[in-house]
Amino acid sequence: MTAMERQDLQDLLVRIDERVKAIQEAIREINDTRQCAGNREKIRFLERLVWGSLAGTAALGGRLIFEALR
Template sequence: MSPKDNRELHDLLIRIDERVKSIQDDIRAINKERNCSANSVKIRTLERMVWGCAATMVGIAARMTYEILR
């Protein structure tokens, strides 16, 4: 490839990158505007379930450790 071809490809890649960034910004804005309350409730419920399971597992591990050391 000649330096001229390299420069043209470089410019093309820069333009593509700028377009991709603008599309990502548009998608981010759309997702920020579109906040579904049903999804928020589901996510909150899932978070509570995960934290509950984590707390239960920590409790079981603590109980097992206590029984082993006793």
């Protein structure tokens, strides 16, 4: 492979990388504009439900351990 071919391949890879980044940015913009406020609220509610459940389970486990050691 000659130096010229390597340079051509390097240039091609750079252009492909730039195109991929542009496509990723376009997809990100589309996803940002298509978000629904209702879905965002549902996700927040589910996150709170999960974290609340984990906190309750941890508290119950801590109390059981405390009672067992007492």
